[in-house]
Amino acid sequence: MSLLNAIDPVIAGLLSKEYERQQHTLSLIPSENIASEAVLEALGSVASNKYSEGYAGKRYYGGNEIIDQIESLAVERAKTLFGMEHANVQAYSGSPANQAVYLALLQPGDTVMGMALPAGGHLTHGWKVNFSGKIYKAVQYGVDEKGFLDYDAIASLALQEKPKMIICGATAYSRVIDFKRFREIADSVGAYLLADISHIAGLVVGGVHPSPAPYADVITTTTHKTLRGPRGAIIMCRTTELGTKIDKAIFPGLQGGPHNQTTAAIAVCLEEASQPSFQTYAKQIVENAQALASELTAHGFSLVTGGTDNHLLLVDLTNKGLTGQQAEDALNEVGIIANKNMIPGDPRSPFDPSGLRIGTPSITTRGLNSEDMKTLAKIIASVLENREDSSIIATAKKQVLDLCNRYPAYPR
Ligand SMILES: Cc1ncc(COP(=O)(O)O)c(C=O)c1O
Incomplete structure (x- = not known):
């Protein structure tokens, strides 16, 4: 960091301390990982300088010939790796990715059903202090007394509340999630099924957790947890119709220009995750x-x-x-x-x-x-x-x- 050191020694010093902290401590935080130096290089690249509102081939700024290629590669790699038909790699992180799905599929006041935060769910799955619990009518499911998802109880709650979207996936749940069962529950009430696999994406790609791809209408994931990439997110779905809605929800619905340096780093992490070593x-x-x-x-x-x-x-x-x-x-x-x-x-x-x-x-x-x-x-x-x-x-x-x-x- 010799350049940074010359220009801003204070920040250089702090970054250097953070580097040492990471080297000399063990992180047991399940949502953290250590991105490769290749990912970090992409993150620190000139792709950060470019404005690219829109999507490949349809941008609101000139000069995006190369960025289009980077984003298209990230999209193609995501689709191949997760086995989905459509992917959007522009969401700034996991929470905005989930927000975009709500915006794409629901109207304010619609009923959604997700896992309660104290039971292991995420804020964006309908918790009361979050946009998802404020703008939508959120119904929350929990776990049984031993801590397992109780699918019969979830099915009854769904029948009672008739949510328009069911969210499965968790932040603090140590067991396999039965996506097929969630699909059946969603079908019983005609709900969309959103699988938020932020925590387990790397395990899904690595073949050690079942994939929601055959069952979920939409999959969201962060890219920085088990997937071991940059802080970012991917939204995937199975139909062009849903894909168009999701793309519009991200831009112009929620965001402006995508963070192209992150897009490049997501492409790199997906390349890494496609290797047998992953x-x-x-x-x-x-x-x-x-x-x-x-x-x-x-x-x-x-x-x-x-x-x-x-x-x-x-x-x-x-x-x-x-x-x-x-x-x-x-x-x-x-x-x-x-x-x-x-x-x-x-x-x-x-x-x-x-x-x-x-x-x-x-x-x-x-x-x-x-x-x-x-x-x-x-x-x-x-x-x-x-x-x-x-x-x-x-x-x-x-x-x-x-x-x-x-x-x-x-x-x-
Ligand atoms: C299941 C789940 N979804 C979404 C998110 C949100 O991701 P971010 O912190 O990148 O907004 C998290 C973060 O911990 C998560 O665990």
């Missing part, structure tokens, strides 16, 4: 999560649903006499970054809930394997059970640093 990566994410789940269980931790099928686990800390905030702080102290989270039926507040959400996408990118999960679980257990013991905390810090040095986020 399948190995996705498989390892799940193996690591399952290894971590069984090790933590052996250390006496209680997991919502008792385990995981995907990239994340939700730990209920109640039996350890800890809150999510205390656990997050204690782990942070030794360089393990995880996040507090509500658990189903949580009696505590979202600011200090009873759970901790742990994910393996980022550490798997670094190369940690199932064997390393034993070490990691041991560190987590020792820190959470001995928060006041400075020598145990010091040892844990060293062990985390050792893992970081063995598995650098970016080889120097």
Whole structure:
């Protein structure tokens, strides 16, 4: 960053500190990953200089011959990888992507049905403080007492409320989502089915989670979680008719010029995700999560649903006499970054809930394997059970640093 250093040493210094922070801590945040240097190069490219309102071949600005090729490649790669007929890669991120789907398919006041935030859903799935819960009549489904999606209860709620759109997909759910069953429920009431696979897109592409492609009318995904690309999003659907509506909702409905540097980086991440090595990566994410789940269980931790099928686990800390905030702080102290989270039926507040959400996408990118999960679980257990013991905390810090040095986020 020699140029940046010369022009703005303050920002250069802060970015350098953030780089060091990422190198010397382990992110267990399930929605984070480590994008490749190729993705970062595309993000920092001159594509950022160009205005391109519109779509390839139909722009409102001249000089888009090259950008058209970049965007068309990103679109084609997305369609091929996910097996959908139409793709839009312009949404600025996951929330605007979902917003565009609402705008395309619904009228204000229409009923939508999505997973409640405290049960593991996302804000944009109808939560009351979000546009989706304010502009639309949002009905929310949850999980059963063990934390599993209860498809019979979802089906009855749908019959009762007759939503125009059902949203499936989650932010904190550790089990396989049955997209076929959601399709049947949507069909029973003539609803659109939106599958928001932001969290599991990389697992879907990697063949370790079933794809919603045969069932969903629309699929949205962020590109920066398990898919390991830049911060961005893709909206996909199965018919040209829906595709036209979605394209119009993104531009001119919601956004102006697309972020072409992000589009280029999305194309790069899709190219990476189409390689056989990405399948190995996705498989390892799940193996690591399952290894971590069984090790933590052996250390006496209680997991919502008792385990995981995907990239994340939700730990209920109640039996350890800890809150999510205390656990997050204690782990942070030794360089393990995880996040507090509500658990189903949580009696505590979202600011200090009873759970901790742990994910393996980022550490798997670094190369940690199932064997390393034993070490990691041991560190987590020792820190959470001995928060006041400075020598145990010091040892844990060293062990985390050792893992970081063995598995650098970016080889120097
Ligand atoms: C399921 C789901 N959908 C949408 C989003 C929103 O993505 P963004 O934060 O990029 O707006 C998230 C982010 O965590 C998510 O988990």
